[in-house]
Amino acid sequence: MTGAPLYFFRRALANIAGERTATGLTLSVVTISFLIFGVYVTIAQNAAHFMSDFAGRVQIVFDLRRDADALAGEALASKLRAEPQVAEARYVSPADALDRLRRDLTHAPDLLHALTESPLPASVEVTLKAEYRERPDIARLIERYAHAPIVDAVDAGDEFMDAFTRVLAGIWVAGVVIGAFLMVSAVFIVANTIRLTIIRRRGEIENMRLVGATNAFVKAPFLIEGILVGATGALAAAGGLYLLYRFILVPVAVSAPVISVFTGFEPVFLPWRDLAGASGSVRSWAGSARSCRSAGI
Amino acid sequence: MIRMFHVVKSYGPPGPPALNDLTCHIRKGEMVYLMGPSGAGKTTFLRLIYAADFPSSGQVLVAGRNVAKLRESSIPYLRRNIGVVFQDFKLLAGRTVFDNVALTLEVLGKSRKEITRRVHDALGEVGMHAKASAHPVELSGGEQQRVAIARALVGDPTVLLADEPTGNLDPSMSGEILELIRRVNLRGATVVVATHDPRLVASHPRRVIELNRGRIVADSGGKAA
Numbered sequence A: 001m002t003g004a005p006l007y008f009f010r011r012a013l014a015n016i017a018g019e020r021t022a023t024g025l026t027l028s029v030v031t032i033s034f035l036i037f038g039v040y041v042t043i044a045q046n047a048a049h050f051m052s053d054f055a056g057r058v059q060i061v062f063d064l065r066r067d068a069d070a071l072a073g074e075a076l077a078s079k080l081r082a083e084p085q086v087a088e089a090r091y092v093s094p095a096d097a098l099d100r101l102r103r104d105l106t107h108a109p110d111l112l113h114a115l116t117e118s119p120l121p122a123s124v125e126v127t128l129k130a131e132y133r134e135r136p137d138i139a140r141l142i143e144r145y146a147h148a149p150i151v152d153a154v155d156a157g158d159e160f161m162d163a164f165t166r167v168l169a170g171i172w173v174a175g176v177v178i179g180a181f182l183m184v185s186a187v188f189i190v191a192n193t194i195r196l197t198i199i200r201r202r203g204e205i206e207n208m209r210l211v212g213a214t215n216a217f218v219k220a221p222f223l224i225e226g227i228l229v230g231a232t233g234a235l236a237a238a239g240g241l242y243l244l245y246r247f248i249l250v251p252v253a254v255s256a257p258v259i260s261v262f263t264g265f266e267p268v269f270l271p272w273r274d275l276a277g278a279s280g281s282v283r284s285w286a287g288s289a290r291s292c293r294s295a296g297i
Numbered sequence B: 001m002i003r004m005f006h007v008v009k010s011y012g013p014p015g016p017p018a019l020n021d022l023t024c025h026i027r028k029g030e031m032v033y034l035m036g037p038s039g040a041g042k043t044t045f046l047r048l049i050y051a052a053d054f055p056s057s058g059q060v061l062v063a064g065r066n067v068a069k070l071r072e073s074s075i076p077y078l079r080r081n082i083g084v085v086f087q088d089f090k091l092l093a094g095r096t097v098f099d100n101v102a103l104t105l106e107v108l109g110k111s112r113k114e115i116t117r118r119v120h121d122a123l124g125e126v127g128m129h130a131k132a133s134a135h136p137v138e139l140s141g142g143e144q145q146r147v148a149i150a151r152a153l154v155g156d157p158t159v160l161l162a163d164e165p166t167g168n169l170d171p172s173m174s175g176e177i178l179e180l181i182r183r184v185n186l187r188g189a190t191v192v193v194a195t196h197d198p199r200l201v202a203s204h205p206r207r208v209i210e211l212n213r214g215r216i217v218a219d220s221g222g223k224a225a
């Protein structure tokens, strides 16, 4: 390759400065496609995060008979703990249950004030290990313990889980399709924008070839320009995405009833490394390389 | 310096070939007019020399190199020895006069300092030094062609090709442009000027190769090649 890198960098900057409208247009297209992609990644990321958060909280609750005492309850809990599927099993006494209800209903403390004795049954709450949260595992466990003498009723939450799992599976399929589509269109848009730039600069390229420029010499400024515009667009998109996350996603997530049930669920902002870093510049670089090839330079 | 052996150039079956079994020899340091009516094959002749096109058959030799067999990656190095001037100047509208001429040397990877010195020298030679920072649109046709000649000669080419260089200019302007081309020839470059204007040839007689329908119909100075 002939010529100093500094020369190519200067040429790239001169090209950008010389065609502000076109560069601005390219930059907006790049920014918008990255932003759309970033919004998708953030939503997918948070759906996954929410799902694992939710699945971790699903419990099988064995309600105990009124005549079962704490000792029998603790015994059942430790027997359950010994099961390979079980992550945790905890005996909750009627008094503990009432305390918890009081805590949950802080907005109306008077409601429960009058109670001296707990109206709630004792129970054993079981959380399953992550790899055993499928329906058959739950069913097997329930079958083993539902008929134990001290167990009164079982609440597996499995019907809700089933529906929830089905909906999530649907969301994932749609997500993969939409994500792939967005990916392809972002690459397509960037590649075409750069191709248009090259067509606009055809005269310049012809002149360079006429005076004996090598292929690398002709391409280098375009590639640098692509990297600069791509990286700037990716950075701007990341900034915009953060604002959307901070001022829209977080407030909505915190106030949405379905989410606020689970205290402690926090929306995540992860796509930094996917979006702002390598992928932005690499993709637009790949775009420029491909456009150069298809424009025949 | 430039040799053609039985060159045929066809742009496709429907029409007759643009060049048809053409053989000639242009010696080092010569200045030659390529004459003939529109469509005779003059532009094609020149394009084969700077490898903008390749012969369908036959050989084209430039400075001993067989252009027909040149690898794609070697073409730039051939062109660095060849300056080309066109009827429509082909200057970059977005660049100043200085930057248009500098392109030739930028491609060679010359230092900024050397580029500045040589571009100013070249602009001085064609009398355009005062307009170095103007843009092409601010110049007359004759001035633009001077800049194009400066761009061609700044790299010290061994061959200068001019395709109807005065085609867009009035007669007095044409004389000045031809004078500049003649000076490049006096410095040692082999020069080929394609034109269909007999007045140009009359003002500065030199060897004339006359083309018609892709064949050489007359050659005032060619021995058998």
Ligand SMILES: Nc1ncnc2c1ncn2[C@@H]1O[C@H](COP(=O)(O)OP(=O)(O)O)[C@@H](O)[C@H]1O
Pocket (backbone or CB within 6 Å): B011, B015, B017, B018, B036, B037, B038, B039, B040, B041, B042, B043, B044, B045
């Ligand atoms: N790119 C091309 N495709 C098809 N035919 C062409 C092309 N270039 C030139 N020709 C044909 O080749 C012949 C010679 O053209 P050209 O070399 O331009 O002649 P001149 O420069 O003497 O006017 C003409 O008949 C022209 O139509």
Ligand SMILES: [Mg+2]
Pocket (backbone or CB within 6 Å): B042, B043, B044, B163
């Ligand atoms: Mg012509």
